[in-house]
Amino acid sequence: MKDYIESNKQRFLDELFEFLRIPSVSADSRFKGDMLKAAEYIKRRLLEAGLDSAQICPTEGHPIVYAEKITDLALPTILVYGHYDVQPADPLELWDTPPFEPTVKETPAHPQGAIFARGACDDKGQIYMHVKAIETMMANNTLCCNVKIMFEGEEEVGSEHLATFVKENREKLKADIILISDTSIIANDIPSVETGLRGLAYMEVEVTGPNRDLHSGVYGGAVANPVNVLSKMIASLHDAYGKVTVKGFYDKVKELTVEERDSLEAAPFDEEIYKKDLDVDAVSGEAGYTTRERASIRPTLDVNGIWGGYIGEGSKTVLPSKAFAKISMRLVPDQDWEEISDLFTEHFKAIAPPTVKVKVSRHHGGQPYVTPMDSIGYQAAYKAMEEAFGQKPVPTRGGGSIPIVALFEKELGLKSILFGFGLDSDALHSPNEHYGIFNFFKGIETIPLFYKHFNQLYNG
Ligand code: BES
Ligand code: MN
Ligand code: MN
Secondary structure: HHHHHHOHHHHOOOOOOOOOOOOOOOHHHHHHHHHHHHHHHHHHHHHOOOOOOOEEEEOOOOOOOEEEEEEEEEEEEEEEEEEEEEOOOHHHHHHOOOOOOOEEOOOOOOOOOOEEEOOOOHHHHHHHHHHHHHHHHHHHHOOOOOEEEEEEHHHHHHHHHHHHHHHHHHOOOOOOEEEEEOEEEEEEEEEEEOOOOOOEEEEEEEEOOOOOOOOOOOOOOOOOOOOOOOOHHHHEOOOOOEHHHHHOOOOOOOOOOOHHHHHHHHHOOOOHHHHHHOOOOOOOOOOOOHHHHOOOOOEEEEEEEEEEOOOOOOOOEEEEOOEEEEEEEEEEOOOHHHHHHHHHHHHHOOOOOOOEEEEEEEHHHHHHHHOOOHHHHHHHHHHHHHHHOOOEEEEEOOOOOOOHHHHHHHHHHOEEOOOOOOOOOOOOOOOOEEEEHHHHHHHHHHHHHHHHHHHHHHHO
């Protein structure tokens, strides 16, 4: 199989580049046509790889691409999930090379080169590994599991229509395990398998003061300024210990045992390098927890955007009528995103002074998720990583969210294996996103090993 990958290396890369050139931005309706193009592209490549019945399933939003290869009903079935949509590339001026013109450059973490493009790592590069891994297994007659593919186009905007698709296609999606490459490993020489994802509750608030923008000299000082008020309210959402003050926020948080915390802390991590990479002199967060714990096993609250008043060129002396913020919370087991959204809404209204009116609305959310390490899925992932990297992988807990994963468990009764190959430093969602060429090919090499070990553990 390695020979096949080696002799098709350039073609695999060329195809990925072609895929990355399609600006499949799900959040922005101007790219609706490109979303369809990306779906068509991946469908065509799935057919070429040897999968059957590749189809584009329309939804009320962006389409889902589905394909399968059922060779023998006695074999276990792997359902591969991933997303072909990407985050908006803005701010464009911060990219060193154009986001939809893939360019290879070396970086300290990627001495063998990395592909710079929006979606290179999250998640087009990673789903393409699966397409090429399946092609490789089929060409070498080593496909030892049935496979179903489900690539969606709305992961970056909340997976609303995938949820409906899953509920309506329970039979079609029947499988033994879900395999997802949309997360990270610790480093290219330190393989790891993520065993959890955080949930998410995404809110938007609107604070209204006077019924119109006012002259800040004529009225300033006498009428509450909603931008000032909102800033104060936001500041009060954390206490001096970095704890979120929303009433009831921590009530359902399951504390980890000392053993669990110690074992996660045993994974290599260098806080100095971490700070240097981000160019910050100090880290910050909830007292009593380490940097990694703060970014994985603990819930958080962050402002994602804030606006109001005059932000154009020059100055304008205005007392604005309205102020807004987008606020998201990352959640951990057993917090429930709908309950947390309600708690936030109540709390935010309760802390508003009588000088303003407050509106709170909900965007989207998802539940937190954990993979049981004693399952054959996790064991297969572990063995595959160990065999491919020549080193035992480290279990880690991820800080990001893939909201649909908890829904898969609820609706399909299936656990997901987080089998990602990116690095946290690959600038996902940021300018200059990239994906290591090493990582891309390592993924293509490791995925068939998962199939092999999953088949063996399933039968044994
Ligand atoms: N692939 C990421 C999630 C991720 C990244 C998990 C790194 C673990 C490590 C995914 O595409 C993503 O960005 N999810 C969003 C959630 C969504 C509702 C916008 C997130 O985590 O913000
Ligand atoms: Mn992703
Ligand atoms: Mn993402």
